[in-house]
Amino acid sequence: MISTINTLPKAAGRSLAGFFRSPRAVPYLLLLPGIVVILSVVLVPLLVSFWTSFTSYNLTRPETLYNFVGLRNYQRLMGSAEFWWAFGRTFLFITITLNLELLLGLGLALLVNRITWGQRTLRTIMMFPMMFSPILVGFQFKYIFNDAIGLANNALFDLGLIDQSIPWLVDGTLANISIIAAEIWMSTSVFAILLLAGLMALPKEPIEAAKVDGCNAWQVFRHITLPFLMPFVFIAMTIRSLDVARAYDMIRIMTNGGPAGRTELLWTLMTRTGYQNSQMGMANAMGYVSIILSIVFTFYFYRKLTAARAFMGGAQ
Amino acid sequence: MLGSFLCKALLASCAALTMIVSASAQEFDYGSFPGYTLRVKLVGGTQYEKLYTRIPEWEARTGAKVEIVSSKQLFDLDREVKQDIATGQITWCVGSNHTSFAPQYGGLYVDLKDYIPAEELAKYVPGTLASSEVEGRLVQLPRVTDVSNLYYRKDLYEDSARQEAYRAKFGAELAPPKTYDELKQQIVFFADPPNLFGTAFTGKDEGMSGRFMEILRANGGDLFDNNWNPTFNSPEGVAALQWFVDIYRAGAVPAGTVNYTFDEIGQAMAAGQLAIDLDWPGFAGFYSDPASSKIADHLGFALSPVGSAGVRGGWSGSHSFSVTEACDNKKAAASFAVFLTDDESELMEAKAGNLPTRSATYDEVIKYFNENGKTALAEMFVIWEASLADARTPPLIPQWIEVSNVLWPQLQAAILGEKTPQEALDQAAAEARTILEDAGVL
Numbered sequence: 001m002i003s004t005i006n007t008l009p010k011a012a013g014r015s016l017a018g019f020f021r022s023p024r025a026v027p028y029l030l031l032l033p034g035i036v037v038i039l040s041v042v043l044v045p046l047l048v049s050f051w052t053s054f055t056s057y058n059l060t061r062p063e064t065l066y067n068f069v070g071l072r073n074y075q076r077l078m079g080s081a082e083f084w085w086a087f088g089r090t091f092l093f094i095t096i097t098l099n100l101e102l103l104l105g106l107g108l109a110l111l112v113n114r115i116t117w118g119q120r121t122l123r124t125i126m127m128f129p130m131m132f133s134p135i136l137v138g139f140q141f142k143y144i145f146n147d148a149i150g151l152a153n154n155a156l157f158d159l160g161l162i163d164q165s166i167p168w169l170v171d172g173t174l175a176n177i178s179i180i181a182a183e184i185w186m187s188t189s190v191f192a193i194l195l196l197a198g199l200m201a202l203p204k205e206p207i208e209a210a211k212v213d214g215c216n217a218w219q220v221f222r223h224i225t226l227p228f229l230m231p232f233v234f235i236a237m238t239i240r241s242l243d244v245a246r247a248y249d250m251i252r253i254m255t256n257g258g259p260a261g262r263t264e265l266l267w268t269l270m271t272r273t274g275y276q277n278s279q280m281g282m283a284n285a286m287g288y289v290s291i292i293l294s295i296v297f298t299f300y301f302y303r304k305l306t307a308a309r310a311f312m313g314g315a316q
Numbered sequence: 317m318l319g320s321f322l323c324k325a326l327l328a329s330c331a332a333l334t335m336i337v338s339a340s341a342q343e344f345d346y347g348s349f350p351g352y353t354l355r356v357k358l359v360g361g362t363q364y365e366k367l368y369t370r371i372p373e374w375e376a377r378t379g380a381k382v383e384i385v386s387s388k389q390l391f392d393l394d395r396e397v398k399q400d401i402a403t404g405q406i407t408w409c410v411g412s413n414h415t416s417f418a419p420q421y422g423g424l425y426v427d428l429k430d431y432i433p434a435e436e437l438a439k440y441v442p443g444t445l446a447s448s449e450v451e452g453r454l455v456q457l458p459r460v461t462d463v464s465n466l467y468y469r470k471d472l473y474e475d476s477a478r479q480e481a482y483r484a485k486f487g488a489e490l491a492p493p494k495t496y497d498e499l500k501q502q503i504v505f506f507a508d509p510p511n512l513f514g515t516a517f518t519g520k521d522e523g524m525s526g527r528f529m530e531i532l533r534a535n536g537g538d539l540f541d542n543n544w545n546p547t548f549n550s551p552e553g554v555a556a557l558q559w560f561v562d563i564y565r566a567g568a569v570p571a572g573t574v575n576y577t578f579d580e581i582g583q584a585m586a587a588g589q590l591a592i593d594l595d596w597p598g599f600a601g602f603y604s605d606p607a608s609s610k611i612a613d614h615l616g617f618a619l620s621p622v623g624s625a626g627v628r629g630g631w632s633g634s635h636s637f638s639v640t641e642a643c644d645n646k647k648a649a650a651s652f653a654v655f656l657t658d659d660e661s662e663l664m665e666a667k668a669g670n671l672p673t674r675s676a677t678y679d680e681v682i683k684y685f686n687e688n689g690k691t692a693l694a695e696m697f698v699i700w701e702a703s704l705a706d707a708r709t710p711p712l713i714p715q716w717i718e719v720s721n722v723l724w725p726q727l728q729a730a731i732l733g734e735k736t737p738q739e740a741l742d743q744a745a746a747e748a749r750t751i752l753e754d755a756g757v758l
Contacts (some may be wrong), residue, residue, distance in 0.1 A: 059398045059399070060421055062404065149583070149589075169573055203401070256575075260728040276721055277718040
């Protein structure tokens with residue numbers, strides 16, 4: 001029995017060495033550098049941050065990294081109305097902005113696709129908002145929506161539509177609408193560019209055939225163009241749902257989650273907790289709870305993407 | 317005759333000797349560090365970077381080189397320093413700091429009293445230097461200091477129709493306010509939105525907490541008691557918060573003031589949209605410059621008002637330089653910090669309208685402004701210097717910013733009418749207590 005146990009590691013070692021000498025190991029060996037890089041830049045930080053969410057880790061007191069507090073951070077979050085309001089508001093923010101960006105981006109792409117002269121110039125111009133840093137966009141829209149000197153109020157005054165300033169960034173609903181408007185201005189072109197790529201790759205034959213068969217423009221769009229575009233739509237949605245947090249810088253400048261928490265999103269709350277308050281343990285716990293959002297959105301869009309691709313496969 | 321001559325000669329030589337000795341005692345030895353490269357992280361931005369044009373002078377004097385490894389806005393620099401602490405990557409020697417931030421950094425910075433002679437430190441404004449200490453350690457050398465006083469539009473105060481209306485309504489002469497009650501009365505009196513507001517205040521972040529703290533202290537209250545129990549939900553605190561609620565509800569301040577930072581208030585005042593502004597000295601140059609300000613010709617200055625306790629709140633803070641414990645040449649680092657806050661540096665800062673941290677600079681800069689026809693700035697320095705005696709920083713504990721972050725959203729909630737001042741302050745006090753209990757302070 002003892003000799004069997006002793007020989008097991010040797011046998012395992014021999015078989016492992018044999019595997020690495022065999023041609024079957026080639027793909028794994030070739031992938032090894034990539035795996036190592038991914039493990040070091042993704043997995044290790046993930047594990048460390050996950051660990052810190054069970055500690056009272058304070059950024060300016062590194063020794064607290066080992067101060068295990070169990071589920072205290074998560075328990076506090078479960079009972080924190082502030083956190084759950086921010087969670088709900090973030091969910092709403094992502095849902096509204098992504099859908100509106102999709103609609104506007106699709107409209108833009110369809111319009112630009114019809115242009116035969118100057119399309120390249122227009123495509124470049126369309127990308128301008130993407131080139132602005134979110135901080136700059138934040139300052140720009142903070143100025144536009146300033147209640148005293150802002151462009152929006154001044155224009156409305158001049159047109160005689162209002163006789164009292166509208167507190168755009170103070171009223172709860174208006175402040176959230178203002179932030180959504182800024183985000184849509186900044187990111188609609190991402191959708192437009194991706195969908196335009198889809199439209200340009202669209203085969204002409206099915207459309208011509210449909211027209212010959214008597215379909216009107218709406219029917220062509222509804223039954224040919226849109227199904228063809230759906231994989232592009234879901235890819236764009238997935239990408240945007242993951243990078244929508246870029247809006248943090250913009251919101252920080254415009255309202256920083258205020259006033260009185262009316263525009264608080266998970267990103268402003270987490271950054272204030274982690275960096276200003278130095279409570280990185282708690283901020284990471286917030287991050288892990290909020291990952292639920294990312295998983296839900298990504299899972300939903302991937303399922304839709306697969307379905308859309310299967311539909312396209314069937315159609316072909 | 318000869319005796320008298322000898323006596324005079326002896327006295328003269330003694331006086332000369334005393335002058336030489338005192339001159340040499342006053343002259344700081346910047347040292348010699350040939351071949352050494354000093355790595356520094358400095359606050360960036362137009363108003364701060366002019367001082368750095370003096371760095372080549374220090375390099376020439378000491379033989380060392382300065383490498384600016386980071387230059388960022390103060391809040392970003394704070395974030396970067398915290399990341400450096402977390403990762404243990406303190407590979408730099410001198411860092412820009414601020415009295416509000418310094419307590420958070422624990423043992424990151426050295427006690428400068430060990431590296432700078434007492435006679436050199438005696439040249440700094442005593443109160444400002446005392447505010448630069450954390451737990452008895454001088455962790456920073458103050459560069460410029462801030463304390464708030466009143467800017468007002470003289471044309472509004474001198475307008476006879478307004479004077480008459482004020483007299484008829486309140487039975488008093490229209491003059492810059494001496495108390496917060498009077499200030500509130502005048503803010504509401506002057507307001508004529510949307511063209512003119514009584515004032516505006518920083519309604520978020522530490523700016524909101526600081527303004528509240530200022531009135532709270534002027535009313536005789538404070539944020540904490542001696543044992544760090546939160547006490548800002550006291551009657552003095554409720555009265556301080558009610559002051560903001562009253563001017564906001566009266567529509568005497570822009571509705572958006574709850575999102576304003578100092579920059580927006582400065583712009584609004586310079587555009588002639590505010591009657592009064594309780595603000596930092598750094599705005600004096602901007603407001604008195606006809607190229608940037610519509611109120612340059614009728615800019616007035618007055619001491620900040622007193623509260624119900626008859627004292628000034630005097631919210632104050634200083635930008636500063638600190639030297640890291642991990643620095644491999646602390647003498648060079650301390651030399652650099654002293655150089656950037658020496659008489660010449662302070663005069664440079666003061667000429668730009670900033671409040672210097674060396675006592676001798678005040679007379680010098682007031683003389684300079686008077687001689688150069690900038691009488692408004694000279695007037696400002698006289699008033700701001702007088703208010704330094706009442707200047708007080710926020711509590712110098714590591715948890716201040718965190719406490720501030722639970723305080724200002726609650727202040728906003730009361731100002732916007734979501735809660736009563738008492739409810740808002742009770743909630744903030746409960747959250748502040750949790751923070752201090754977690755930190756082991758309570």
